[in-house]
Amino acid sequence: MKKILVVEDDHRLSESVTKALEKEGYGCEPAFDGHMALKYFQQGSYQLVLLDINLPKMNGMDLCRKFRETNAEIPILIITAFGDIDSKMEAFTLGADDYLVKPFHLRELLAKVKVFLKRAEQPNAAQPLYQLQDIKLDPNKKIAIREGKEINLTPKEYGLLEYMLKNRNRIISKDELAMNLWDANYGVTHNTIEVYINFLRNKIDKEFEKKLILTKPGFGYYLNDQRDEL
Missing domain, CATH: 3.40.50.2300 (Response regulator)
Structure with missing residues (x-):
């Protein structure tokens, strides 16, 4: 129970x-x-x-x-x-x-x-590591590391970063993030998504020269995979 x-x-x-x-x-x-x-x-x-x-x-x-x-x-x-x-x-x-x-x-x-x-209830089978440039995400230990420094993320921030890494090759809309991470049918607003993106940026981008989380105005967010434009 x-x-x-x-x-x-x-x-x-x-x-x-x-x-x-x-x-x-x-x-x-x-x-x-x-x-x-x-x-x-x-x-x-x-x-x-x-x-x-x-x-x-x-x-x-x-x-x-x-x-x-x-x-x-x-x-x-x-x-x-x-x-x-x-x-x-x-x-x-x-x-x-x-x-x-x-x-x-x-x-x-x-x-x-x-x-x-x-x-x-989801099974805890070992999962592969995710890496984008100098940031690594370990789904088994639920930790993020950038330039050798462990970054303290809340469960929701971790889930957001993990989802973006899984979908690193495309733009992800706020509606998609809400549906997959917050269950948009139950009142999650775009403002909530923006707040969490800002939280995540403050932790994984603020102290580093290379910014990883980028915005495509009017469309959504994507990860910077060594490209200036998407």
């Missing part, structure tokens, strides 16, 4: 979400404040975290950071009333995988949960 940590201080909402998830066959552990959530996370084993931001004792942003320090791969879905772009960017920077604004439909939440847990 897949186990989900539900971090929500609104007891009625927590109960509604928990019942809906349990009806689908998932096990749930509700936590109603930040300290309780951190304790459960450190002592238990979960396949997904649903995380509110506005929590007593420790807010969701601090929790997200601590969760990522402990486990770099567990999916974290932020569920909050804060729908502003600054809150979203902060959550993504700290390692959140997705962001759902209250009020929301339980069907939408369940759809996102199923997608995250399905991805977690």
Whole structure:
């Protein structure tokens, strides 16, 4: 049974979400404040975290950071009333995988949960390394290295870079990235894609003379494979 940590201080909402998830066959552990959530996370084993931001004792942003320090791969879905772009960017920077604004439909939440847990079930067979010029990506260790320096990527940033390396010979539209990495049918915007591209550029391009992630205005993004134009 897949186990989900539900971090929500609104007891009625927590109960509604928990019942809906349990009806689908998932096990749930509700936590109603930040300290309780951190304790459960450190002592238990979960396949997904649903995380509110506005929590007593420790807010969701601090929790997200601590969760990522402990486990770099567990999916974290932020569920909050804060729908502003600054809150979203902060959550993504700290390692959140997705962001759902209250009020929301339980069907939408369940759809996102199923997608995250399905991805977690994929077999862990050894995969070949990806390399483009001076950057290497190791899918087995989930690390990126450029000029011998390991780059710390969040799971979503890693997934974005991996997808671009797999499709290095063509332009990739925002819609394609949304559909394959964020499930565009459930409200992912082009702005979210732009934010993550900027996050990735800051980590793999900012400190290096040769820029790898390029933009074709009006079309999308592509990787610079020693060509000035595409």
